[in-house]
Amino acid sequence: MRRITLIALTLAIAPTLRAQNVSRLHSEIDRRARELESKVVAWRRDFHQNPELGNREFRTSKIVAEHLQTLGIEVKTGVAHTGVVGVLKGGRPGPVVALRADMDALPVTEEVDLPFKSTAKTQYNGQEVGVMHACGHDNHVAILMGVAEMLAGMKAELPGTVKFIFQPAEEGPPLGEKGGAPMMLEEGAFTNPKVDAVFGLHVFPNELGQVEYKTGGLMASSDNFYITVKGRQTHGALPWNGVDPIVTASQVVLGIQTLISRQTDLTLTPAVVTVGMMRGGIRTNIVPDSVEMAGTIRTFDEGVRAQLHERLTKLAESIATANGATASVRIQKMTPVTYNDPPLTERMVPTLERVLGKSNVKLARPTTTAEDFSFFQQAAPGMFFFIGVTPKDRVGQAAPNHSPKFFADEGVLVPGMRAMANLAIDFLSAPRP
Secondary structure, eight states: OHHHHHHHHHHHHHHHHHHHHHHHHHHHHHHHHHHHHHHHHHHHHHHHHSOOOTTOOHHHHHHHHHHHHHTTOEEEEEETTTEEEEEEEOSEEEEEEEEEEEOOOBSOOOOOOOTTOOOOEEEETTEEEEOBOTTOHHHHHHHHHHHHHHHHTTGGGOEEEEEEEEESOTTOOOTTOOOHHHHHHHTTTTTTTTOSEEEEEEEEEEETTOEEEOSEEEEOEEEEEEEEEEOBOEETTOGGGSBOHHHHHHHHHHHHHHHHHTTSOTTTOOEEEEEEEEEOOSSTTEEOSEEEEEEEEEESOHHHHHHHHHHHHHHHHHHHHHTTOEEEEEEEEEEOOEEEOHHHHHHHHHHHHHHHOGGGEEEOOOBSOOOTHHHHHHHSOEEEEEEEEEOGGGTTTSOOTTSTTOOOOGGGHHHHHHHHHHHHHHHHHSOOO
16 A cells, blocks of 8 residues: 555656756756857857858858767767767756757858858859858857757756758759758768657847747749750741740749649748749851759648649640750759648747747748758658847848848847757656656
């Protein structure tokens, strides 16, 4: 009888003890975040001043790996060329959570006047280009390095394992190369130990410190299409002696507009098809032999995605045939929908509200930009959110991501660290079914 009583008493007080321990961890995160702020700011400025393109993040990944090693974290380097995976095993058993930061910069010449402005240049697609963290990945890396230091100092109390994923080439690998999240997964980033959930954030020109999230599809899938229209070359003064691929390609461009406006049910889901490149001809008085076109397809639904692939191909081929030309279509599948697992997201939103304040956590509208974090979400339930980097008096005027004028206020670094560390702790500490 006494044994039954003791068991019942233990079961009754276990939730209270767990809650007290988690509350203590929350307070420790806040304390450590404040202490680390100057160090994280310095990292961010260093990465901003020394940006590197995808699959070329040699300096960045070396700094990351050396930092993790000094913390006693198990480190694997060279994952997907320059990626780094750190494994922190807690002092108590539990699940495995992954936290991800992307490391690559963009071929953009910076126009923001900062003391740590990037003046870096490199070769990209055969051209000399400037290099800039125009998407804010320097912030992501610095934030996750800070989170790693915070959690490593709390290792004995961690109920599970944290994987730190520092990913190269989120913006896409160089032509002819593999890279990014798919290659990290291929090379075992989510195995040994297997990841149970993954979290990621992205800085965005919303109000500083505010978070936006959405269950389900947050960011669109992204696919590229390439169309070659072949006609028959002739003198520009005698077009009837040939087949004009420029006129045919122009009709294809106009036809593509109907794929969304007349052939897609927009009450179901948004979608975009954009022609971003069209090239053909070398002289004013020659009808060329062929025209090349390329563009992007963005969707939030796999059925709509497949439908647009099929209809785009048929449309181009049919218009070409009607003009006596031919069209070859190649569609390159790039990234799937960035899909926030609904049960996981709904479970973790209260963590963000507690950390940042309920008024600072808002529902996001879907965005037709894309993220290869989506591949990680196919390997494990995931949650991805945006965090604002724009002072309140500048909201609506700030330059967007990928602009040479993109600016991130460093006030985002501490909230970013606190958000990611608390998500990890709360996920690991939650009662298991």
